[in-house]
Amino acid sequence: MKPVRSTKPRARKEGLVVQTLPDETLVYDLDRDLAHCLNQTASLIWNRCDGSSTTRQIARAVSDDLNHPVDERFVWIALDQLGRNHLLMDRPPAPISGMNRREVMKALAISAVAVPVVASIVAPTPAQAATGCLGAGAPCSSSSQCCSGVCDGSCIGGGA
Amino acid sequence: MNVRSANTAGHLVAKALRGSWRFSTTSPLTPADFEATTPLLYDSGAAGLGWWTIRDTALADTPSGELLHQAFRLLTLQAAIHQTKIEKVFRHLRAAGVEPILIKGWSIARRYPEPGLRPYGDIDLLVRHEDYSNASRVVENAELRDCRVDLHPGIFELVDRPIGDIFARSKLVSDSPGQARVLCDEDHLALLAVHFLKHAGWRPLWLCDIALMLESISDDFDWDVCLGSDKRRVNWVLSVIGLARELLGASINDERVAARATAPEWVSESVLGNWNQPFVDKHEPYNHRAPMRSYLTRPAGVFADLRSRWPNPILATVTVNGTFGKRRRVRYQLRNCLQRARRLVWPIDLAQDPTQ
Numbered sequence: 019m020k021p022v023r024s025t026k027p028r029a030r031k032e033g034l035v036v037q038t039l040p041d042e043t044l045v046y047d048l049d050r051d052l053a054h055c056l057n058q059t060a061s062l063i064w065n066r067c068d069g070s071s072t073t074r075q076i077a078r079a080v081s082d083d084l085n086h087p088v089d090e091r092f093v094w095i096a097l098d099q100l101g102r103n104h105l106l107m108d109r110p111p112a113p114i115s116g117m118n119r120r121e122v123m124k125a126l127a128i129s130a131v132a133v134p135v136v137a138s139i140v141a142p143t144p145a146q147a148a149t150g151c152l153g154a155g156a157p158c159s160s161s162s163q164c165c166s167g168v169c170d171g172s173c174i175g176g177g178a
Numbered sequence: 179m180n181v182r183s184a185n186t187a188g189h190l191v192a193k194a195l196r197g198s199w200r201f202s203t204t205s206p207l208t209p210a211d212f213e214a215t216t217p218l219l220y221d222s223g224a225a226g227l228g229w230w231t232i233r234d235t236a237l238a239d240t241p242s243g244e245l246l247h248q249a250f251r252l253l254t255l256q257a258a259i260h261q262t263k264i265e266k267v268f269r270h271l272r273a274a275g276v277e278p279i280l281i282k283g284w285s286i287a288r289r290y291p292e293p294g295l296r297p298y299g300d301i302d303l304l305v306r307h308e309d310y311s312n313a314s315r316v317v318e319n320a321e322l323r324d325c326r327v328d329l330h331p332g333i334f335e336l337v338d339r340p341i342g343d344i345f346a347r348s349k350l351v352s353d354s355p356g357q358a359r360v361l362c363d364e365d366h367l368a369l370l371a372v373h374f375l376k377h378a379g380w381r382p383l384w385l386c387d388i389a390l391m392l393e394s395i396s397d398d399f400d401w402d403v404c405l406g407s408d409k410r411r412v413n414w415v416l417s418v419i420g421l422a423r424e425l426l427g428a429s430i431n432d433e434r435v436a437a438r439a440t441a442p443e444w445v446s447e448s449v450l451g452n453w454n455q456p457f458v459d460k461h462e463p464y465n466h467r468a469p470m471r472s473y474l475t476r477p478a479g480v481f482a483d484l485r486s487r488w489p490n491p492i493l494a495t496v497t498v499n500g501t502f503g504k505r506r507r508v509r510y511q512l513r514n515c516l517q518r519a520r521r522l523v524w525p526i527d528l529a530q531d532p533t534q
Contacts, residue, residue, distance in 0.1 A: 035258045036258075037254050037255055037258050044255050139248055157256070157297075171260075173299070174326065
């Protein structure tokens with residue numbers, strides 16, 4: 019196996035609204051109007067991206083946080099997803115170069131730590147709702163979804 | 179009708195939200211009931227609470243559970259964004275010498291166990307009458323355009339008490355965005371109760387707000403201040419408190435109030451009927467097809483629209499300043515119709531209408 023390239027990733031801070039919940043971190047990208055959900059592993063890795071720690075150091079620190087050994091490849095997997103979702107200052111180099119998919123999956127399968135996941139959070143389509151349009155207070159992603167015609171993250175109107 | 183035995187959508191909504199404002203909750207819903215209730219909760223703004231009640235149950239892993247979980251996440255982020263807007267609004271208004279009181283919205287949402295449980299959109303602010311024009315200029319500022327500020331120089335819900343007293347009793351929330359000023363708990367509960375009635379209680383979330391307030395008030399809560407001295411208003415507030423206990427299982431910490439707080443059966447029926455379709459476009463005035471005045475020149479469809487304009491009994495009682503008693507409210511509904519007919523002939527400025 020070829021050695022993994024080292025880098026010192028830095029988390030993006032500007033233009034984000036971050037809410038930390040007990041087992042996940044929610045991030046809203048104000049520039050792109052996109053919401054993301056980071057599971058605990060991804061969240062811990064993202065928080066360690068201070069621009070001065072290498073991926074190896076991040077893996078060690080997250081291992082301490084979780085009280086379980088965390089493979090450096092986990093960090094690369096997280097960085098790949100964080101980079102693609104514009105949550106890093108710079109996109110890291112190809113995340114798991116030098117590893118083939120089987121090796122990665124093998125590493126993940128035997129780990130006690132959850133695979134890092136950065137998932138998008140989307141509002142449902144009106145078809146999933148009870149009426150043809152969403153009522154006040156219902157999460158929305160565009161004004162056309164709302165009965166009131168006004169979406170501000172959630173539908174506005176009706177004396178909420 | 180025994181409101182506890184029926185199994186309409188409204189009853190299911192009530193069942194789903196029973197105790198939902200508490201930190202520790204469990205869901206009494208069957209998977210089938212949960213499937214049927216989810217869209218109603220979602221569209222009426224109670225998706226966050228819906229998630230909260232099922233989060234530790236097997237229902238959380240169903241597609242509907244995931245839908246509510248996603249909604250909870252989005253609402254949590256939205257709450258954080260709104261807080262920055264509230265901070266900005268208070269900063270600008272204070273710089274202009276205006277000290278507003280934040281009502282509804284965040285001021286009640288902050289009491290829930292998590293910020294994503296209670297969505298809100300507008301920033302409703304109560305300002306002194308003499309500050310209104312100055313405050314209006316401030317909120318029209320380009321920097322505040324994204325904040326959706328709704329200024330109130332007075333408010334129907336608290337019209338029974340002097341605005342000076344309301345301001346004197348208001349309080350600053352030290353750990354809030356921009357040290358927001360909010361109503362004292364007594365005025366706040368009265369406002370929530372009357373607001374619920376003013377909209378015929380069609381949104382289940384509003385009754386959860388009242389249930390939450392009832393269970394979070396302190397021992398030194400002054401019920402005399404809350405209920406006020408206007409006998410009709412006392413009747414209104416006590417009726418809503420009784421309703422919160424009956425439909426959602428809210429606890430009332432004062433024995434005297436608990437004994438007096440009852441809602442007539444027709445009020446429960448009416449609210450549960452509204453909860454069958456807890457959507458804004460199904461209720462007055464949003465369900466009206468066109469202004470009545472427009473039918474004077476183009477009468478087609480007037481009879482169909484008239485049917486939808488027969489007033490809700492709760493709304494009718496409030497608009498004619500009636501009381502919630504055991505008798506059916508037909509006379510209030512007729513008076514409400516006459517009132518509206520009079521307005522059609524002699525239009526009044528909506529700003530002068532206290533219920534607007």
